[in-house]
Amino acid sequence: MYEELLAEHTIMRRGAALVAVSFANLADGQPVDVRALVSTSRWLIEYVRSHHGSEGEHLWPALSDLFPPAVAELDRMVAEHQALEAELHTLSRVVDAIAAREVTGGRAEVLVVVSEAAMSGLPSAQRVHEILTRHFDEEEPVLLELFAQVPDSDLARVRNGIFHGDFRAGPHLVLGLMEDPDRIPGYAAVLSAFPASVRWLRPVLLARYRSTKKALAVTTYLDRL
Numbered sequence: 289m290y291e292e293l294l295a296e297h298t299i300m301r302r303g304a305a306l307v308a309v310s311f312a313n314l315a316d317g318q319p320v321d322v323r324a325l326v327s328t329s330r331w332l333i334e335y336v337r338s339h340h341g342s343e344g345e346h347l348w349p350a351l352s353d354l355f356p357p358a359v360a361e362l363d364r365m366v367a368e369h370q371a372l373e374a375e376l377h378t379l380s381r382v383v384d385a386i387a388a389r390e391v392t393g394g395r396a397e398v399l400v401v402v403s404e405a406a407m408s409g410l411p412s413a414q415r416v417h418e419i420l421t422r423h424f425d426e427e428e429p430v431l432l433e434l435f436a437q438v439p440d441s442d443l444a445r446v447r448n449g450i451f452h453g454d455f456r457a458g459p460h461l462v463l464g465l466m467e468d469p470d471r472i473p474g475y476a477a478v479l480s481a482f483p484a485s486v487r488w489l490r491p492v493l494l495a496r497y498r499s500t501k502k503a504l505a506v507t508t509y510l511d512r513l
Contacts, residue, residue: 289435289447290431291473291474291477291478292447292474292481293428293431294472294473295466295472295474295475296339297424297428298466298472299335299465299472300335300336300339300424301417301420301421301424302465302468303328303335303461304332304413304416304417304421305417306328306332306465306501306504306506306509307325307329307413307417308413308416308509309504309506310328310413310504310505310506311325311411312411312413312414313506314398314399314505315402315403315411318505319505320503320505321503321505322386322390322395323390324500324503325383325504326383326387326390328458328461328500328504329379329383329413331458331461332416333376333380333383335457335458336376336416336420337376340369340373346445348362348365350438350445350446351438354438355437358430358434361430362430365426365427365430368419368423368426369423371419372419372420372423375415375416375419376416378412379412379413386401386402459482459489460493460494460496460497460500461500463479463490463493463494463497464493464494464496464497464498465497466478466479468501469508
């Protein structure tokens with residue numbers, strides 16, 4: 289289960305970096321496909337929200353019941369989720385504004401939105417990436433220690449609740465980020481949990497991921513942030 293959780297976290301880390309770099313490229317005047325950026329950003333926002341919603345419903349209550357001394361630490365992580373949600377909300381507003389301006393005013397109006405958002409402080413896409421990365425860096429060691437003490441029966445129940453409810457849209461992005469820039473640990477086991485139709489379509493979906501990345505004007509991203 290911990291390996292699966294790390295896989296989910298890696299997808300979100302890489303997805304947040306991909307979006308943040310594409311926003312920076314757009315601000316720099318590079319040929320970013322605005323519609324691709326909007327759809328990828330919305331995918332990231334919903335993926336993170338779905339994952340944290342599943343944790344809040346299934347993981348944190350179970351761990352709090354099993355490990356009362358760890359409640360304070362777990363509550364701190366829930367508070368970090370709330371801070372991240374506030375930043376996701378800001379990013380969502382920016383993305384919606386960009387989508388509207390792209391339709392009514394074209395690229396020049398989109399750049400106005402990006403510029404105005406940047407003037408208010410650290411760009412929201414970069415802020416999401418920073419908060420998400422910091423949160424996972426703090427959360428993963430705690431969960432590794434606690435998971436080792438969870439009875440198998442409870443672990444199976446929690447695992448089913450978390451991963452059964454996770455957001456599954458954008459399989460091209462999920463599969464692509466599982467492999468780019470290298471395969472995540474436990475890749476084969478994670479891939480085997482996908483529906484057969486997704487596994488059969490893997491070459492097509494990876495080609496779509498590469499096309500999306502090109503549309504975002506991103507050649508590399510993990511070393512840019």
